[in-house]
Amino acid sequence: MDRELEIYLHLPFCVRKCLYCDFLSGVYKEEMRGAYVQALLAEIHAVKKECQAYRVSSVFFGGGTPSLLTGGQMLEIGEALRTSFCIAPDSEVTMEGNPGTFTRENLLCYQKAGVNRLSIGCQSADDRELKALGRIHTFEDFQKSYRLARETGFENINVDLMCALPGQNLKSWEETLEKTAALRPEHISAYSLILEEGTPFYEMELALPDEEEERRMYERTKELLAEYGYRQYEISNYALPGKECRHNIGYWQRKNYVGLGLGAASLLENRRFSNTSDMDFYMENSSRPAKIRRDVQLLSKNEQMAEFMFLGLRMTEGISRKRFLENFGEPVEAVYGEILEKYASLGFLEISGDRIFLSREGIGVSNWIFADFL
Numbered sequence: 001m002d003r004e005l006e007i008y009l010h011l012p013f014c015v016r017k018c019l020y021c022d023f024l025s026g027v028y029k030e031e032m033r034g035a036y037v038q039a040l041l042a043e044i045h046a047v048k049k050e051c052q053a054y055r056v057s058s059v060f061f062g063g064g065t066p067s068l069l070t071g072g073q074m075l076e077i078g079e080a081l082r083t084s085f086c087i088a089p090d091s092e093v094t095m096e097g098n099p100g101t102f103t104r105e106n107l108l109c110y111q112k113a114g115v116n117r118l119s120i121g122c123q124s125a126d127d128r129e130l131k132a133l134g135r136i137h138t139f140e141d142f143q144k145s146y147r148l149a150r151e152t153g154f155e156n157i158n159v160d161l162m163c164a165l166p167g168q169n170l171k172s173w174e175e176t177l178e179k180t181a182a183l184r185p186e187h188i189s190a191y192s193l194i195l196e197e198g199t200p201f202y203e204m205e206l207a208l209p210d211e212e213e214e215r216r217m218y219e220r221t222k223e224l225l226a227e228y229g230y231r232q233y234e235i236s237n238y239a240l241p242g243k244e245c246r247h248n249i250g251y252w253q254r255k256n257y258v259g260l261g262l263g264a265a266s267l268l269e270n271r272r273f274s275n276t277s278d279m280d281f282y283m284e285n286s287s288r289p290a291k292i293r294r295d296v297q298l299l300s301k302n303e304q305m306a307e308f309m310f311l312g313l314r315m316t317e318g319i320s321r322k323r324f325l326e327n328f329g330e331p332v333e334a335v336y337g338e339i340l341e342k343y344a345s346l347g348f349l350e351i352s353g354d355r356i357f358l359s360r361e362g363i364g365v366s367n368w369i370f371a372d373f374l
Helices: 030-051 071-084 104-112 127-133 139-151 170-181 211-227 246-252 279-285 301-312 321-328 332-345 360-364 366-371
Strands: 003-011 054-063 086-097 117-123 157-163 187-192 231-234 237-239 256-260 265-268 271-275 293-298 349-352 355-358
Touching: 003 030, 003 246, 030 071, 030 256, 030 279, 054 246, 071 086, 071 104, 086 246, 104 139, 117 127, 117 139, 139 157, 157 170, 157 211, 170 187, 170 211, 187 211, 211 231, 211 237, 231 246, 246 301, 256 271, 301 321, 301 332, 301 366, 321 332, 332 349, 355 360, 360 366
Parallel strands: 003 054, 003 256, 054 086, 086 117, 117 157, 157 187
Antiparallel strands: 187 237, 231 237, 256 265, 265 271, 271 293, 349 355
């Protein structure tokens, strides 16, 4: 059993929807959350047959706010996963959560369920910025939740941060980075705010940092976090040595993964598909995976190669020329030579031995470069 598989479980529950969020999530009553967990358990048991040949290397509970689950609900899900899949003893099991939603009892149950990594959504150390985002917590709430997670034994924690916020400037962003890094989480994800259509922010007039200040925020993130021992290993992710998120690296390396729950996406042997986004339909049919799957696509060789490039180039180490040849039977230069030469000549791409990767300047225009591989 040498084929590797990652599992993503979507928990679409929120206390309140943030003003910038376009994720598939919402506010549901406790009874609805309980019913959803039962539907998720039914899907877990239903998909185990098509995953028997795989060894699970990572599990990720995302949302929404998965930490709204009770300890008992997580224990049920953990047991279902263990009995349905071959989960490696050293697997990474991550659970997202928001400050103010953790309790000591639930955290201990999450550990018993197999969770060994927490991802806490802080976003900012400035309470004014948090309020502008529509967050449900203060920075003090985050600090309390972080300390509680440490006290209950969590030794691998990620903190999510967000820059280019309304009213934010370089100084306040640096303060957020410094206050967070001083706590020594093993991992920090630092994203720029994106105004997504359909969100309240998209319709509002916001006082956002200009393009130059946002660029400086990005550069200072790498500089400042490096002073605290964090290495940037992906466009928006930084880790202490050996603490990179294995689950996300799997996405960028195109490893097989199966998504469970409302709207969850999957990649199985070059077949991409997503679950239905219709809650009622999912609840009624979760035990029949074929019925709830949408947008099923068998990727062509060209599509696989394009994904290999634009996903792999998100990582600072870039892509392996040798692995491209092994996967697709032809040198990367034979397929993308013109594109590689173009961006190398502009100073946006570097080629060193087996690796092809974005330069610092290239990271700044990465979306344009990625689009050229499509």
